[in-house]
Amino acid sequence: xxxxxxxxxxxxxxxxxxxxxxxxxxxxxxxxxxxxxxxxxxxxxxxxxxxxxxxxxxxxxxxxxxxxxxxxxxxxxxxxxxxxxxxxxxxxxxxxxxxxxxxxxxxxxxxxxxxxxxxxxxxxxxxxxxxxxxxxxxxxxxxxxxxxxxxxxxxxxxxxxxxxxxxxxxxxxxxxxxxxxxxxxxxxxxxxxxxxxxxxxxxxxxxxxxxxxxxxxxxxxxxxxxxxxxxxxxxxxxxxxxxxxxxxxxxxxxxxxxxxxxxxxxxxxxxxxxx
Numbered sequence: 001x002x003x004x005x006x007x008x009x010x011x012x013x014x015x016x017x018x019x020x021x022x023x024x025x026x027x028x029x030x031x032x033x034x035x036x037x038x039x040x041x042x043x044x045x046x047x048x049x050x051x052x053x054x055x056x057x058x059x060x061x062x063x064x065x066x067x068x069x070x071x072x073x074x075x076x077x078x079x080x081x082x083x084x085x086x087x088x089x090x091x092x093x094x095x096x097x098x099x100x101x102x103x104x105x106x107x108x109x110x111x112x113x114x115x116x117x118x119x120x121x122x123x124x125x126x127x128x129x130x131x132x133x134x135x136x137x138x139x140x141x142x143x144x145x146x147x148x149x150x151x152x153x154x155x156x157x158x159x160x161x162x163x164x165x166x167x168x169x170x171x172x173x174x175x176x177x178x179x180x181x182x183x184x185x186x187x188x189x190x191x192x193x194x195x196x197x198x199x200x201x202x203x204x205x206x207x208x209x210x211x212x213x214x215x216x217x218x219x220x221x222x223x224x225x226x227x228x229x230x231x232x233x234x235x236x237x238x239x240x241x242x243x244x245x246x247x248x249x250x251x252x253x254x255x256x257x258x259x260x261x262x263x264x265x266x267x268x269x270x271x272x273x274x275x
Contacts, residue, residue: 007034012251119152159193223269
């Protein structure tokens with residue numbers, strides 16, 4: 001598998017786009033995931049991302065999209081987010097990216113007002129529509145598993161159920177290893193995602209709260225998860241996620257450390273050749 005970086009590592013540290021992409025390439029990453037909102041990004045920035053990645057020979061694999069309004073109770077909000085996700089899919093097509101990483105949201109009001117099954121059905125219906133749009137563009141959707149109690153998809157079983165209900169060739173799963181630990185998901189459960197997962201995120205955490213640390217700085221036992229991921233035979237990338245560095249001024253050191261440690265872990269699992 002390829003080893004990538006989500007460029008939000010540089011964005012949250014207030015580093016410029018061109019600088020971040022250049023550093024990503026120089027450190028040794030094979031690919032990059034882009035965290036950018038097409039509705040908030042002007043044409044010059046969009047062109048800069050595309051041209052810099054082409055110049056650096058740094059393929060864009062994924063574009064991250066958080067669209068929790070897809071399962072809002074208000075149809076107007078739902079329609080806005082459907083159109084918004086379609087803009088992300090258009091951008092993925094423009095960048096020749098493989099997929100849009102999609103976060104679809106949480107149950108509302110502690111599941112006590114809106115029937116949970118209604119929100120679930122809304123999510124499935126909208127992801128089918130987005131799947132049709134993605135398929136027409138030759139792009140895929142990778143759904144994110146979020147390790148929170150009210151997240152619509154918060155463990156492997158709910159991910160499998162959601163994907164089966166969608167039953168769409170363009171709608172798949174993303175595997176986030178630290179999220180699995182926080183959701184108390186055993187590595188062996190990943191076998192259920194055979195043929196369903198297309199992308200992977202990797203970061204460490206303290207085992208208590210959501211956080212993105214370089215592998216080795218937390219408590220995540222990566223080996224068993226990576227061994228199971230190897231069995232899934234995913235033709236894609238494992239992308240390092242470092243969005244919440246407590247020391248933004250040291251982000252360069254964090255990214256380099258994450259690259260080195262992740263490469264070692266992937267090599268040990270047979271997911272990456274020696275450099």
